[in-house]
Amino acid sequence: MTDKREALSELAAQKLVEQIRKKPNSNLGLPTGRTPVTMYRHIVRLSREFGLDWSEVHCFALDDYLETLEEYSFQKYLEKNLYQHIGISAANTHNPRFNDDYDQLIEKHGGLDLTVLGIGANGHIAFNEPGTPEASYTQCIWLDESSRNSLKGGFPEDSDVPTKAVTMGISTILSSKSIIMLAFGEEKKEILKRAFDNGVDPTIPASFLVLHKNVSILTDCD
Ligand code: PGA
Numbered sequence: 001m002t003d004k005r006e007a008l009s010e011l012a013a014q015k016l017v018e019q020i021r022k023k024p025n026s027n028l029g030l031p032t033g034r035t036p037v038t039m040y041r042h043i044v045r046l047s048r049e050f051g052l053d054w055s056e057v058h059c060f061a062l063d064d065y066l067e068t069l070e071e072y073s074f075q076k077y078l079e080k081n082l083y084q085h086i087g088i089s090a091a092n093t094h095n096p097r098f099n100d101d102y103d104q105l106i107e108k109h110g111g112l113d114l115t116v117l118g119i120g121a122n123g124h125i126a127f128n129e130p131g132t133p134e135a136s137y138t139q140c141i142w143l144d145e146s147s148r149n150s151l152k153g154g155f156p157e158d159s160d161v162p163t164k165a166v167t168m169g170i171s172t173i174l175s176s177k178s179i180i181m182l183a184f185g186e187e188k189k190e191i192l193k194r195a196f197d198n199g200v201d202p203t204i205p206a207s208f209l210v211l212h213k214n215v216s217i218l219t220d221c222d
Pocket of ligand 1: 118120
């Protein structure tokens with residue numbers, strides 16, 4: 001972990017903690033993957049330092065695998081990296097795998113206040129793979145071959161890499177009042193440039209973020 005990544009992860013954590021202090025009943029859209037691990041470490045630390053009250057916060061996982069080994073699920077990831085450290089009630093943690101109408105559930109709670117995203121090397125946000133339209137809501141999808149390739153190494157066997165997932169849609173994400181994107185490493189440099197330099201291009205799902213008025217991109221790519 002470079003100093004810059006550490007600092008950007010801490011900044012993302014500070015923004016999220018600030019959101020909760022400003023609005024104790026915040027609804028958060030939460031990512032998984034390699035990139036946000038350090039952000040979660042800082043959230044846990046800051047949460048302890050401030051004695052942050054999570055009792056009214058609702059956490060919504062962006063996505064999760066389908067038909068995979070449970071220990072590799074995003075639900076487990078979020079429990080391990082965040083939920084178990086902050087004493088949040090299970091009733092306040094949500095996952096699209098366990099909800100038939102995730103968009104309606106989010107709506108019922110008053111909408112997403114802050115959503116944190118990563119970006120896939122193919123430009124996906126959550127598991128909205130290239131070609132996903134703007135008018136998409138939470139849905140089951142087939143993972144793109146490039147997404148599956150980047151997941152190899154994280155599973156015991158290549159054949160364990162999931163083929164299906166359930167993910168918030170582009171519209172679900174764009175409905176969030178604010179968005180933070182974390183993008184670290186050389187392998188994200190090219191796709192970031194393509195996503196944000198040329199307007200909306202449905203073959204690069206992250207490019208839909210140019211339609212949103214409150215997106216912060218925290219990146220160590222020059
Ligand atoms: P990564 O995944 O953080 O593991 O690179 C990012 C993503 O696919 O959104």
